Amino acid sequence: MIDLYDLHPNARRVLDCVVTASSVLLCLLILPTRLPGMELLSVGPNWLLIWVVAWSVKRTMLQGALAGLILGIIQDGMTSPSPTHALSLAIVGVLTARIRKQRYIKEDFISIALIVFGMAVLAETIIAVQFSLQDLSAGLENGQRTLAEIWLYHQQIALSSAILSSLWAPVVYYPLNRWWEQVQDSEQA
């Protein structure tokens, strides 16, 4: 175990960046898997959303928005760029940072799980709204999803994704939060 306090500030910063980036990479690599226990109605946890929430709880709204934007762009590349995930994740980042600012909720696993639950529902709703807008603007010409199909499907996946994401949230949140706290402590020392 490396002692953070002994490191040069720049080395510490580089290490922080490497740990943060590799945690994102881990979340990205786990996205296409459907491991036993991580699946409900063939829907898995939204790992990127959990990461964005974990990142944003102790940061500013701008930082939350940027993290959401970056991860959303990456997820667009891994699935399909329209409608975009960047919008929903950026809004999740902003709102999470804002909730924490007002100190309504104390910090523990339960509150993180609750935030993730709400944000997962919100993120799926934003995607569904984008689908609906696409559907309305395209008219009946292209045989895309219909409004009824979109919102029926939204109900199914919003609930199962929210349940699973909130249950798995501590797995991402706990180690990351601990790491960032240590880095911050060593910087102040």
Place this chain on the structure above:
Amino acid sequence: MYTLRRWWDRHGVGLGLLVLSLSGAWAIRQTQGAAIFELYRFLTRPLTHASAPAEQPENALTRELEQRLVELESQNQQLQALLGYTSKISGEKIAAPVIGRSADHWWQQVILGRGSRDGIQVGAIAAGNGGIVGRVTQVTESSSRVLLISDPTSQVGVTISRSRYMGYIRGQAANRVIMEFFDKVPDVRPGDVVATSSYSRLFPPGLPVGVVESVNLNKSPAPEAVIELSSPISHLEWVIIYGNPKSTADPTNLNPDDDPRQPRNPNLDPNAQDSEPTSTGSRF
């Protein structure tokens, strides 16, 4: 100048990191996550089986039916060759393991552990045990992404094998798909076999899709049938990739397939060029 310098000292690194990660994210988006899927493929390599499981015929009846099928297929090919009808599927088959599912719940995709190095191209057909499952939409060195026919954006022109009534299927994000007919009163009943039609722009005709489960003739604006897909699309382990003569090789075309409301292209209809269109013309 001094304040600018001080601002840069405080925020320069953060700004640099931000630009770096934004451009990295954009690069991943433009390459459709190729690097991530390559890495994913590399990491899951030890977990996948070495070779495709050999499917053994269950009993004597299955063997007999298979032999009759081979006989009929070869007869069919000879007759089609006599008519000057071009062949449907050519090229070799590639067995590919399914190493992952879609990275989001709104799309029905699978990730395969074979890529351009093994000869898979964009537009190739993926078939599971018993019928088609989708179409390759993106290929990296050693992985590829398949848009399943159960995806709501995936629409395939199909036909009822018995009565030749045409329609198209829409995905429902599960093992069932909805077939909409072009005709008001189609001759269809539960148990009928459904195959891709010659109007499909992205799939070759005659590939098995599924079996009619229930029919709703009163549905407006067009009669609908619920099709049960023959291949177990929710727990695929291996798929067979065929080369596709109709492949458009356009990676941006993620929204297949037919828009049945568009005028039908007569070049895709073998009967349209016949001088004697008979009622049995399409019943091969």
